[in-house]
Amino acid sequence: MQRSLNPVYVTISALEAGQITLPEPFFVAPADPEKRTLVPSLSFLIRHPGNNSSEITRIVFDLGVKRDLTGYKPAQQAHIANRQPVIVEPDCASSLRWGANKTDEENVKAEGGQLLDPSKDINIVILSHVHWDHVGTSSDFSSAVFAVGSGTLNVLKNGAGPLYPADMFNDDELPASRTVEFPPVPSLGGERSEYDTGPGAPEHTPASADTLARLPASSKEWSWQPLAGFPHALDFFGDGSLYVIDSPGHIYGHVNLFARIAENKYVYLGGDCCHDRRILSGEKGIAMYDDGKGGLRSVHMHTEMAKGTLARIGEFLKHTRNTADVEIVLAHDVYWREQNRHRFWPGKL
Numbered sequence: 445m446q447r448s449l450n451p452v453y454v455t456i457s458a459l460e461a462g463q464i465t466l467p468e469p470f471f472v473a474p475a476d477p478e479k480r481t482l483v484p485s486l487s488f489l490i491r492h493p494g495n496n497s498s499e500i501t502r503i504v505f506d507l508g509v510k511r512d513l514t515g516y517k518p519a520q521q522a523h524i525a526n527r528q529p530v531i532v533e534p535d536c537a538s539s540l541r542w543g544a545n546k547t548d549e550e551n552v553k554a555e556g557g558q559l560l561d562p563s564k565d566i567n568i569v570i571l572s573h574v575h576w577d578h579v580g581t582s583s584d585f586s587s588a589v590f591a592v593g594s595g596t597l598n599v600l601k602n603g604a605g606p607l608y609p610a611d612m613f614n615d616d617e618l619p620a621s622r623t624v625e626f627p628p629v630p631s632l633g634g635e636r637s638e639y640d641t642g643p644g645a646p647e648h649t650p651a652s653a654d655t656l657a658r659l660p661a662s663s664k665e666w667s668w669q670p671l672a673g674f675p676h677a678l679d680f681f682g683d684g685s686l687y688v689i690d691s692p693g694h695i696y697g698h699v700n701l702f703a704r705i706a707e708n709k710y711v712y713l714g715g716d717c718c719h720d721r722r723i724l725s726g727e728k729g730i731a732m733y734d735d736g737k738g739g740l741r742s743v744h745m746h747t748e749m750a751k752g753t754l755a756r757i758g759e760f761l762k763h764t765r766n767t768a769d770v771e772i773v774l775a776h777d778v779y780w781r782e783q784n785r786h787r788f789w790p791g792k793l
């Protein structure tokens with residue numbers, strides 16, 4: 445987090461993108477066996493101001509839940525039945541058009557316009573990962589380039605090991621001709637290299653030159669570099685305003701974002717690094733439950749790697765506590781949502 449003379453800041457707004465119900469025993473330990481919590485599946489609008497040579501860039505991070513649940517495959521729908529109630533309105537596209545609350549919708553409609561048109565005004569969609577509650581309705585973003593973690597297209601086609609078989613994904617979830625995978629993450633050896641190269645590890649899909657040309661010019665220089673204790677961070681715009689953070693463990697290709705929003709003020713978007721703020725604080729642990737095959741599993745594909753990612757985030761927050769204002773928001777952060785209604789689009793963080 446170096447200082448520069450003319451730092452560039454991005455602007456972040458939270459977006460409602462559906463809600464799902466999490467049975468506590470699958471997510472936190474210790475858990476109340478009966479407790480089920482309705483949580484958001486948040487999206488975020490990120491605006492980069494551009495400079496003399498470039499225009500404002502609008503990014504959406506995660507697309508939440510599909511507004512039409514029949515768009516999921518049968519095996520996904522069977523899984524979603526265990527996450528009911530599921531609330532699909534407002535979805536990400538509707539939140540971009542009309543803002544967070546009804547009053548805005550009525551006002552904006554009365555003025556004959558919408559805030560943002562997802563089909564025209566969003567340049568880039570970044571997905572933290574491709575679980576059903578994050579992929580949303582990609583066809584709404586018909587002019588955007590999709591940027592995802594390395595191996596993601598392969599996961600959509602072949603699944604991600606025994607916990608996440610291929611029928612839990614749609615091969616055509618993303619527009620292949622407009623999708624770019626971030627560069628493969630270098631292995632550090634040990635567990636990391638087993639995760640990256642072991643059985644079921646997905647291969648990187650390279651994008652065509654035409655697709656790559658639609659990304660910001662900085663993408664030509666993209667490479668994973670250490671940043672503040674994170675071994676692999678990618679400077680998205682090349683100006684330190686927005687970093688993609690490799691966050692392994694939840695599922696292949698899982699990434700977080702770290703954004704500079706004002707002088708000494710940062711936001712860390714943690715995706716599904718965990719599903720409950722109390723895990724970050726140490727008050728709860730990651731739930732382990734019967735995998736149906738005589739073993740134990742968690743909601744993370746590789747629980748130990750996910751714990752490593754959480755430990756790095758925890759260390760990072762601890763180390764920056766006295767020097768910078770860093771706010772972390774999780775994709776399913778029900779507590780944050782309740783406390784921050786005013787920071788949903790057109791409001792901001």
Ligand SMILES: [Zn+2]
Pocket residue numbers: 573575694716
């Ligand atoms: Zn997930």
